[in-house]
Amino acid sequence: MEKKIVEIFDISYEGAGVGKLDGQIVFVPKTLPKEQLEISVVKRNSNFLIGRLEKILKGSEIRIKPFCPYFDVCGGCDFQHCDYLQEIQIKKQILAKELGKAEFNGEIETVLSDKRKNYRNKIKLEVKDGEIGYFRQKSHDFFKIEQCPVASEAINEILPVVKRFIDLNNFKALKNVYIKQVDKRLGVCFLFEKNGKKSLNNIKKIELFGENSVYFAYGDVLESNKTDVFCVFGSAKLHQILKGLDLEVDVSSFNQINDETAEKLYECIVDNTANKRVVNAYSGQGFLTFLISQKAKFVYGIEFQVSAHESAEKLKNLSDDFKFENICGKVEECLDVVLLRDAIDIIVLDPAREGCQKSVLNSILNSKIEQVIYVSCNFATLVRDLKILKENYKIERVLMFDMFPCTANMETVVLLSNKCN
Numbered sequence: 133m134e135k136k137i138v139e140i141f142d143i144s145y146e147g148a149g150v151g152k153l154d155g156q157i158v159f160v161p162k163t164l165p166k167e168q169l170e171i172s173v174v175k176r177n178s179n180f181l182i183g184r185l186e187k188i189l190k191g192s193e194i195r196i197k198p199f200c201p202y203f204d205v206c207g208g209c210d211f212q213h214c215d216y217l218q219e220i221q222i223k224k225q226i227l228a229k230e231l232g233k234a235e236f237n238g239e240i241e242t243v244l245s246d247k248r249k250n251y252r253n254k255i256k257l258e259v260k261d262g263e264i265g266y267f268r269q270k271s272h273d274f275f276k277i278e279q280c281p282v283a284s285e286a287i288n289e290i291l292p293v294v295k296r297f298i299d300l301n302n303f304k305a306l307k308n309v310y311i312k313q314v315d316k317r318l319g320v321c322f323l324f325e326k327n328g329k330k331s332l333n334n335i336k337k338i339e340l341f342g343e344n345s346v347y348f349a350y351g352d353v354l355e356s357n358k359t360d361v362f363c364v365f366g367s368a369k370l371h372q373i374l375k376g377l378d379l380e381v382d383v384s385s386f387n388q389i390n391d392e393t394a395e396k397l398y399e400c401i402v403d404n405t406a407n408k409r410v411v412n413a414y415s416g417q418g419f420l421t422f423l424i425s426q427k428a429k430f431v432y433g434i435e436f437q438v439s440a441h442e443s444a445e446k447l448k449n450l451s452d453d454f455k456f457e458n459i460c461g462k463v464e465e466c467l468d469v470v471l472l473r474d475a476i477d478i479i480v481l482d483p484a485r486e487g488c489q490k491s492v493l494n495s496i497l498n499s500k501i502e503q504v505i506y507v508s509c510n511f512a513t514l515v516r517d518l519k520i521l522k523e524n525y526k527i528e529r530v531l532m533f534d535m536f537p538c539t540a541n542m543e544t545v546v547l548l549s550n551k552c553n
């Protein structure tokens with residue numbers, strides 16, 4: 133393949149270096165501004181090219197040695213080759229550029245991650261021909277792994293066991309293995325195709341997993357009402373100790389993947405909802421609802437995944453005097469009912485990557501809610517939704533929580549206040 137010389141002048145919102153080649157924009161993953169590179173073009177689209185780094189001719193002074201042996205090929209991390217504080221600066225610039233589209237040009241506060249390595253409490257492995265691994269960047273090309281240095285130590289220690297277990301059982305229709313660490317225990321969930329049900333009686337050497345729990349699931353993705361999950365070994369529920377409380381965790385429900393950063397994020401939301409009547413929309417397993425309720429006047433949690441709602445209901449056992457109600461349903465169907473019943477001061481929105489439904493935003497615009505706290509892991513949908521909320525709400529503060537170090541992803545918290553009140 134023909135080699136070309138390129139100079140990088142920017143970073144794209146997906147974390148790739150941006151250069152120009154024969155007048156066309158070229159994205160080169162895992163490169164940095166001011167670098168001079170030898171690249172080969174691996175993909176040509178109508179208005180941009182994708183390049184592959186072949187040789188660094190002049191490296192950036194912020195370039196460092198990645199700690200993962202698979203960094204060059206893996207689709208998981210984008211910034212291991214970059215000094216951590218510079219990674220934060222780059223992500224802040226990416227966010228600032230995106231928020232500019234919603235006419236926000238103010239300061240972005242940053243909250244760093246305590247760890248850059250071993251921070252992930254959850255990974256999703258691909259399975260191919262009995263091997264475990266990940267996909268290469270922007271593709272479904274599988275490569276096998278023996279470790280994932282951004283995942284917790286306990287997750288890395290179980291990887292050889294997972295591989296041995298797959299070898300011994302020669303599973304067909306196995307698509308993914310999810311490994312979730314909750315406190316000191318692991319939940320290892322083998323996800324099979326929906327119609328790939330294997331007899332649960334005939335599993336070899338399951339005791340390899342020791343004190344951990346093993347689940348078989350059948351469906352497209354783990355975190356869905358449509359996926360059937362069976363505990364085949366160990367305790368059915370995992371337990372998270374959060375601020376001295378023993379919380380039940382369902383392996384198939386959403387949890388924030390960086391425990392330390394999640395704690396800081398929750399603290400920020402709790403402090404900003406004290407003494408108020410609150411809706412916590414897209415509330416997952418209810419930990420945040422519970423924490424908010426400790427300082428707020430009252431909280432309604434709204435979550436549509438049944439298993440997550442059931443975990444949230446168990447939180448009522450932690451106190452006789454709880455000040456929250458968990459509603460199981462879609463936010464777009466339940467929010468108006470809550471707003472008719474109660475005078476809500478603040479709504480917390482923490483939707484999945486798809487963002488909020490338009491009807492949810494319209495309900496907020498038609499309400500007297502004083503403040504909105506929007507928590508987002510996808511700034512594209514965040515900006516889309518902020519443009520709508522802007523009609524009645526003004527952005528007061530923006531915080532970037534580094535939930536996903538070494539990647540171009542970030543958790544953004546936007547605090548908005550009602551312009552009409």
Ligand SMILES: C[S@@+](CC[C@H](N)C(=O)[O-])C[C@H]1O[C@@H](n2cnc3c(N)ncnc32)[C@H](O)[C@@H]1O
Nearest residue numbers: 386414415416435436437461462463482483484
């Ligand atoms: C990003 S998670 C946030 C969970 C929670 N705030 C936390 O910190 O653990 C989004 C949650 O919204 C739920 N969800 C997605 N779409 C929903 C909808 N339309 N109505 C209600 N819940 C929804 C998902 O099941 C998931 O639990």
